[in-house]
Amino acid sequence: MGRIEGKVALISGTGGGQGRAAALRFAREGAKVFGCDLNAGAQQETLDLMQAEGLRMAGGGSVDLSDPVQASAWVEAAVAEFGCIDILYNNASAARFGSIADMSIDDWHYTLRNELDIVFFPTKYAWPHLAVRGGVIINISSVAAWGASTVTGIGAHSAAKAGVVAVTRQMAIEGIKSRIRAVSISPGVIATPGTLPFLANPATRSILLDGVPMERPGESDEVVATALFIASDEASYITGTDIVVDGGMLAL
Numbered sequence: 001m002g003r004i005e006g007k008v009a010l011i012s013g014t015g016g017g018q019g020r021a022a023a024l025r026f027a028r029e030g031a032k033v034f035g036c037d038l039n040a041g042a043q044q045e046t047l048d049l050m051q052a053e054g055l056r057m058a059g060g061g062s063v064d065l066s067d068p069v070q071a072s073a074w075v076e077a078a079v080a081e082f083g084c085i086d087i088l089y090n091n092a093s094a095a096r097f098g099s100i101a102d103m104s105i106d107d108w109h110y111t112l113r114n115e116l117d118i119v120f121f122p123t124k125y126a127w128p129h130l131a132v133r134g135g136v137i138i139n140i141s142s143v144a145a146w147g148a149s150t151v152t153g154i155g156a157h158s159a160a161k162a163g164v165v166a167v168t169r170q171m172a173i174e175g176i177k178s179r180i181r182a183v184s185i186s187p188g189v190i191a192t193p194g195t196l197p198f199l200a201n202p203a204t205r206s207i208l209l210d211g212v213p214m215e216r217p218g219e220s221d222e223v224v225a226t227a228l229f230i231a232s233d234e235a236s237y238i239t240g241t242d243i244v245v246d247g248g249m250l251a252l
């Protein structure tokens with residue numbers, strides 16, 4: 001028996017680094033995984049990897065979860081496939097960066113849409129299904145929710161991810177009577193396809209890892225292990241909080 005055997009888990013961004021790792025791990029732990037990604041090719045690669053391991057994932061690309069119509073359709077397709085929802089893992093996101101003075105209005109709205117709306121829309125539509133027999137919402141935030149940067153213009157990213165932490169608290173409180181738990185996770189620097197070019201370059205690597213006491217990036221599997229614990233019944237008394245997975249960065 002896996003740790004989340006038979007649970008229906010909707011995971012967004014399953015074509016990306018952490019989403020792919022989550023799809024694989026959750027399926028290995030017995031979950032019925034329903035994924036999606038904006039990038040249909042990357043989603044197909046994850047499907048191929050899973051099939052090679054004898055694992056299954058339903059759902060496909062290309063789905064844009066920053067569009068409420070597509071978010072609703074994704075949730076309803078999962079319910080049509082599996083009949084219920086036990087876990088909603090809001091992992092997908094995309095951000096644009098720029099200083100307060102230079103960031104365009106378009107980039108600001110793009111980031112809020114693709115980092116905050118993208119959490120709210122699937123949750124809103126999944127809520128009545130999660131409420132049927134209780135469930136878990138896992139929202140991926142970032143250490144950017146907890147601090148500014150002297151190196152990169154993370155204003156929009158930071159605001160959106162702080163919004164993810166804040167809305168998670170409200171989800172947790174509103175979810176109590178329906179036995180829905182909600183927890184956010186704030187990763188630090190994680191080695192994924194998005195960060196790989198920066199981590200491969202010694203100059204940008206040292207900038208990225210400056211202030212990380214463990215002196216290494218985290219792995220997707222280290223974030224997913226935390227999410228798996230939160231998704232499992234072992235975390236039955238944990239709700240409304242944020243869990244930081246950052247190699248000690250915020251401790252400094």
Ligand SMILES: NC(=O)c1ccc[n+]([C@@H]2O[C@H](COP(=O)([O-])OP(=O)(O)OC[C@H]3O[C@@H](n4cnc5c(N)ncnc54)[C@H](O)[C@@H]3O)[C@@H](O)[C@H]2O)c1
Nearest residue numbers: 013015016017018038064065066091092093142189190192
């Ligand atoms: N990698 C890091 O260092 C790091 C640090 C802190 C937080 N995070 C967070 O972790 C989560 C996973 O990030 P990752 O590192 O795996 O990044 P990633 O870019 O590898 O994966 C994100 C995936 O989300 C998909 N996506 C983007 N916009 C979408 C949309 N509108 N609809 C559907 N899918 C969409 C992308 O196509 C991509 O496959 C994100 O929420 C990210 O903000 C990452």
